[in-house]
Amino acid sequence: xxxxxxxxxxxxxxxxxxxxxxxxxxxxxxxxxxxxxxxxxxxxxxxxxxxxxxxxxxxxxxxxxxxxxxxxxxxxxxxxxxxxxxxxxxxxxxxxxxxxxxxxxxxxxxxxxxxxxxxxxxxxxxxxxxxxxxxxxxxxxxxxxxxxxxxxxxxxxxxxxxxxxxxxxxxxxxxxxxxxxxxxxxxxxxxxxxxxxxxxxxxxxxxxxxxxxxxxxxxxxxxxxxxxxxxxxxxxxxxxxxxxxxxxxxxxxxxxxxxxxx
Ligand code: NAP
Numbered sequence: 001x002x003x004x005x006x007x008x009x010x011x012x013x014x015x016x017x018x019x020x021x022x023x024x025x026x027x028x029x030x031x032x033x034x035x036x037x038x039x040x041x042x043x044x045x046x047x048x049x050x051x052x053x054x055x056x057x058x059x060x061x062x063x064x065x066x067x068x069x070x071x072x073x074x075x076x077x078x079x080x081x082x083x084x085x086x087x088x089x090x091x092x093x094x095x096x097x098x099x100x101x102x103x104x105x106x107x108x109x110x111x112x113x114x115x116x117x118x119x120x121x122x123x124x125x126x127x128x129x130x131x132x133x134x135x136x137x138x139x140x141x142x143x144x145x146x147x148x149x150x151x152x153x154x155x156x157x158x159x160x161x162x163x164x165x166x167x168x169x170x171x172x173x174x175x176x177x178x179x180x181x182x183x184x185x186x187x188x189x190x191x192x193x194x195x196x197x198x199x200x201x202x203x204x205x206x207x208x209x210x211x212x213x214x215x216x217x218x219x220x221x222x223x224x225x226x227x228x229x230x231x232x233x234x235x236x237x238x239x240x241x242x243x244x245x246x247x248x249x250x251x252x253x254x255x256x257x258x259x260x261x262x
Contacts, residue, residue, distance in 0.1 A: 007055065007080045009033045011062055011071070011119065012089030013043050016188030017138060017181075020213030021086050026052025028217070033078060035071050036089065037061050055080075062089045063110035068118040075123065081130050084220065085123045087116045088138040088181075092153045092194030094202075095258060105152045112156035120167070124176065131175040136220045137164045139180040141233050144240040146249040149256035153194070161226075168225055177223035181216035183207065184233035200254060203261035207233070 008025040012018035014036035022032055022043060027050040034040050034047065040057035047054055058074050060067035075082060090112045093104055120135060127133025140154075143161035147154025161180055168178035185191075187206040196202035212229040219227030228234045240248060254260060 005029055005031045006083035007031050008084040009082050010086040011035045014038050014040055017209050017212050018088040019043050020209045022047050023050045024213050024217035026050035031055050062115040063107055068115055072122045082123050084134040086136040087120055092190055094150055094194050094196040097151045108152045108156055113159050127176045128174050133176040134220050135178045137180050139182050141182050141184045145252050146245050148249045148252040179220045179224055180226040182228045183212045186212050198259055198261045199256050200260040201256055
């Protein structure tokens, strides 16, 4: 019997925004391929409870070409076109750049930029050949602000934000849409993993990951260029347009400087 449900691929689906994106796809009738760097058993359970079918879940390091190739092979193995790709896997890294371990900083670039590019390149070509597909790239409000004490991370998101709109324009007559999701600070494992617990942004109240994912999913389905999740973040995004980069870098110091927690 032919598959009638669309297939979505979600990276970084083990927790946080990615898990909530997977749940959005599931409750809207998609089958799923899930990927993350740790076991996805709990994510699979959540997705199934929401009515989704997990075609496959894959534990792979998406900061490496090997990991991305494994995921792409799994996608090809499903024998079905990818209707939607959520390139969401990503990591942050707090502290001053010169105090960071260089390998950790490069891992941010490899995960957020290189891994995302490799996956989007492979899946995007298939979508273009098929003349249909939707790509969601998890960018960030951070893409609009020079990230003092999170310099590499914000730079990686600035890259993705620029890349997303350029790719969208390149594909405008192809049937493939590209949407950037810009969350603000969201309640996930992100800040703890980035060693930002003792910062103002790390210790402040954050947005709900389900709300963020719903915003991203709806924008993706409408084929919008980008979506900022939440009113507060929309105001912050508007403010970045009228501030200089120097002012923004100074503002970010107050949010992400080690020890700035209230
Ligand atoms: P999270 O809960 O830490 O989730 C990150 C996800 O990415 C996890 O599933 C993680 O899998 C996966 N991942 C990280 N490195 C990976 C690797 N090398 N290979 C495969 N998977 C990897 O944090 P989150 O907040 O949901 O982050 C999701 C996305 O949202 C990221 O791109 C982040 O930059 C972006 N974002 C977050 C915020 C925020 O405030 N939380 C704001 C703006 C944008 P494992 O657990 O298996 O490592």
